[in-house]
Amino acid sequence: MEPLQRIPTLSDIQETHESIAYLIHRTPVLKCRSIDDISGARIFFKCENFQKVGAFKMRGAAGALLRLSETDRQRGVATHSSGNHAQAVARAAKVLGIPAYIVMPENAPQIKRKATEGYGAQIVPCAPTVAARETMLEAVLARTGAVFIHPYNDYNVIAGQATAAKELLDDVADLDAVIAPIGGGGLMSGTALSTRYLSPGTKIFGAEPTEVNDAYRSLKAGKIEVNETTNTIADGLRTNLGEKTFDIISQHIDDIFTVSEEEIVQAMRLVWERMKIIIEPSCAVPLAAVLRHREVFAGRRVGIILSGGNVDLDHLPF
Amino acid sequence: MEPLQRIPTLSDIQETHESIAYLIHRTPVLKCRSIDDISGARIFFKCENFQKVGAFKMRGAAGALLRLSETDRQRGVATHSSGNHAQAVARAAKVLGIPAYIVMPENAPQIKRKATEGYGAQIVPCAPTVAARETMLEAVLARTGAVFIHPYNDYNVIAGQATAAKELLDDVADLDAVIAPIGGGGLMSGTALSTRYLSPGTKIFGAEPTEVNDAYRSLKAGKIEVNETTNTIADGLRTNLGEKTFDIISQHIDDIFTVSEEEIVQAMRLVWERMKIIIEPSCAVPLAAVLRHREVFAGRRVGIILSGGNVDLDHLPF
Numbered sequence: 001m002e003p004l005q006r007i008p009t010l011s012d013i014q015e016t017h018e019s020i021a022y023l024i025h026r027t028p029v030l031k032c033r034s035i036d037d038i039s040g041a042r043i044f045f046k047c048e049n050f051q052k053v054g055a056f057k058m059r060g061a062a063g064a065l066l067r068l069s070e071t072d073r074q075r076g077v078a079t080h081s082s083g084n085h086a087q088a089v090a091r092a093a094k095v096l097g098i099p100a101y102i103v104m105p106e107n108a109p110q111i112k113r114k115a116t117e118g119y120g121a122q123i124v125p126c127a128p129t130v131a132a133r134e135t136m137l138e139a140v141l142a143r144t145g146a147v148f149i150h151p152y153n154d155y156n157v158i159a160g161q162a163t164a165a166k167e168l169l170d171d172v173a174d175l176d177a178v179i180a181p182i183g184g185g186g187l188m189s190g191t192a193l194s195t196r197y198l199s200p201g202t203k204i205f206g207a208e209p210t211e212v213n214d215a216y217r218s219l220k221a222g223k224i225e226v227n228e229t230t231n232t233i234a235d236g237l238r239t240n241l242g243e244k245t246f247d248i249i250s251q252h253i254d255d256i257f258t259v260s261e262e263e264i265v266q267a268m269r270l271v272w273e274r275m276k277i278i279i280e281p282s283c284a285v286p287l288a289a290v291l292r293h294r295e296v297f298a299g300r301r302v303g304i305i306l307s308g309g310n311v312d313l314d315h316l317p318f
Numbered sequence: 319m320e321p322l323q324r325i326p327t328l329s330d331i332q333e334t335h336e337s338i339a340y341l342i343h344r345t346p347v348l349k350c351r352s353i354d355d356i357s358g359a360r361i362f363f364k365c366e367n368f369q370k371v372g373a374f375k376m377r378g379a380a381g382a383l384l385r386l387s388e389t390d391r392q393r394g395v396a397t398h399s400s401g402n403h404a405q406a407v408a409r410a411a412k413v414l415g416i417p418a419y420i421v422m423p424e425n426a427p428q429i430k431r432k433a434t435e436g437y438g439a440q441i442v443p444c445a446p447t448v449a450a451r452e453t454m455l456e457a458v459l460a461r462t463g464a465v466f467i468h469p470y471n472d473y474n475v476i477a478g479q480a481t482a483a484k485e486l487l488d489d490v491a492d493l494d495a496v497i498a499p500i501g502g503g504g505l506m507s508g509t510a511l512s513t514r515y516l517s518p519g520t521k522i523f524g525a526e527p528t529e530v531n532d533a534y535r536s537l538k539a540g541k542i543e544v545n546e547t548t549n550t551i552a553d554g555l556r557t558n559l560g561e562k563t564f565d566i567i568s569q570h571i572d573d574i575f576t577v578s579e580e581e582i583v584q585a586m587r588l589v590w591e592r593m594k595i596i597i598e599p600s601c602a603v604p605l606a607a608v609l610r611h612r613e614v615f616a617g618r619r620v621g622i623i624l625s626g627g628n629v630d631l632d633h634l635p636f
Contacts (some may be wrong), residue, residue: 028346049594269631276367276627278594309594313587318631 003067004155007248008162010197013190016159017166020062023095025051027164029171034274039290040298044175046168049279049309053087055236056164056187056307057151061088063160064149065096073098076146080126080133082108083236084308085151090121101146103136109312152186153242162190168303169198176300177203179286181307182215182256183237185245191305192252202303203254205296207289209233210258214240215249219256233261233317236282236308257289257296264288265317271306281317283307321385322473325566326480328515331508334477335484338380341413343369345482347489352592357608358616362493364486367597367627371405373554374482374505374625375469379406381478382467383414391416394464398444398451400426401554402626403469408439419464421454427630470504471560480508486621487516494618495521497604499625500533500574501555503563509623510570520621521572523614525607527551528576532558533567537574551579551635554600554626575607575614582606583635589624599635601625 001019004012027047036042048056065077076099079089086102093100100121104113105128117123126136141148150157164187165178178199180191192204208215209232217225224246230238241249259267268284270291271277286304290297319337322330345365354360366374383395394417397407404420411418418439422431423446435441444454459466468475482505483496496517498509510522526533529550535543542564548556559567577585586602588609589595604622608615 054594272596272631276372276596278590278596313590313634313636316631316634 001067004159006155008155008159008193012159013162013166013194013197016063017163019066020059020160020163023052023062023092024058026167027051029168030275030277032275035270038270040294041290042301043290044168044172044301044303045275046164046303046305047277048164049277049283049306051308053084053091054308054310055084055088056161056305057084057088058091059163060157060160060186061085061092061149063163064154064156065089065092065098067156068098068147072147076100076144077149078103078137078140078144078146079149079151080104080137081151082112084310086112086116087119089149090116090119094120099144099146101140101144103133103140105133111312150242152184152239153244155244157186158189158193158244158248160190161187162194164305165191165194165303166198168305169194172303174301175199175202175303177205177297178303178305179205179207179289180305181234181237181282181285182206182208182249183282184239185215185241185249187305187307188215188253189245189248192248196252204252205289206249206253206256207286208237208256208258209264209285210260212238213258216256216258218246219250219253222250234264234282234285236280237285257293259285259288259292263292267291269318278309278311279306280308280311283309319385322477324473326473326477326511330477331480331484331512331515334381335481337384338377338478338481341370341380341410342376344485345369347486348593348595350593353588356588358612359608359618359620361608362486362490362619362621363593364482364621364623365595366482367595367601367624369626371402371409372626372628373402373406374479374623375402375406376409377481378475378478378504379403379410379467381481382472382474383407383410383416385474386416386465390465394418394462395467396421396455396458396462396464397467397469398422398455399469400430402628404434405430405437407467408434408437412438417462417464419458419462421451421458423451429630468560470502470557471562473562475504476507476511476562476566478508479505480512482623483509483512483621484516486623487512490621492619493517493520493621495523495615496621496623497523497525497607498623499552499555499600499603500524500526500567501600502557503533503559503567505623505625506533506571507563507566510566514570522570523607524567524571524574525604526555526574526576527582527603528578530556531576534574534576536564537568537571540568552582552600552603554598555603575611577603577606577610581610585609587636596627596629597624598626598629601627
């Protein structure tokens, strides 16, 4: 496989899916009658909270690393993140025997740092600012020759994230709508592509917190808008779109719904209580949108991508 | 089907399983590589936390109600409980169109009361003492002619609980050991019977909190011992054995392991963090025993019955 230089095609996604199969879980699709009763919809939850490293990010990292040349693999991979992407890159790199360098703010939670180190990655600490992080990443790339694995603005990563919706659509026929959360837009882009290719009649929706509604505003404005704050509990959705994800989302998405912080926490709690599964706040955003917009979803068969389940049990919002 | 007057046979359990199939979920069996690494065992988790009403109790309640005569069904069923058994009886009764009377202490959590009422059961409040509860139950039985559905000391209930281990053994071959939590002993009795019948070479273990180790002491003493306190976070395991469950457990169980409160909370947290599923404290007790007793379980294929997932998210132990 070669690195992708274009928006992933259906066959790119299929190829990625076959190649990463041994690095990921094929996650289950769950239903919950009581949440169906509350929402009025028939919801199919694609459980990426059960994915390796606890989030869909494993798909994109695996997809990107498998497309590296032998020379690049020897040099290694690098990224900056304190979250699920860092762990996914570290884990995929470990399995593939590729050196991994993760630039992480000095104040990142000890538990995330340890988890990433546990996968054998080399942590490169930096000051907790965006500028320091980017400078340090550049230095690491210059020193090691490693390849930067962008968390979302990368066609190889997007092709990997697309495999979650592909599996959902393989497992569940006749969905009226699919909805995913939007942070940097990697999962949303992949979800949109798989859905457009495999089930052209299915509506494609995104969901994001009102507090960080950059994608909502970008779609309306026809150009990339950025967040002015990161004031949301949904810590995976604080990033802005990149030009590749904005392009795909602009082309393929039907609408974006925004939800309040309270609605996010309520939806998260509902899933914990009724489904007995753990999802992180970012992951609850699409269900919050489905519950808020009965007029769109009631009576419909709706696929929700549950993006991840990594929460800090010492700091729960309830 | 007639009510069972004897220790359930294999065919009694099979008959119960077929009859309750439409009232229960066939719950999944999950594995978790990181918990296997930590324990040194190969663990198969039978997920009754995903059962209807969030606990295995649905199996026993359904099994018992389906064996009632038409006359008894018209009179109704009654029990005293503020926990999972009450909800299970209420729900099974609702589906079967049987009146249900639940004696519940006045100080029971509002959320449990509402859930039980939500299934259409009639709540009969009583003072929060054992004596008041039993007096009130007698009064309800006298007034309504309803049949008392005991939470565990009942062969029909035990045959229902036995279907969880039956499914586990149907799904997973060659288990070296099966382990379940012990409260009143209904789940443990059913687990022991199914395992003895279907996989005679498999060891059968129980687990209970050291704080309420009545079953452990009963097994050693050869007679029913009772708890002197109820000082455990595992609120489903505070009850004492009954004579029917003591009899079955004495005959069939290989050993009982006891664990500390701290070990219970650690095991619960481990499941939440690694498996991304919600289990209640009582449910974590067998895993706590497996983690503590490496010398017994390491290198073995171990089936754990995860009994339930009903927790109060406002009062978590971490």
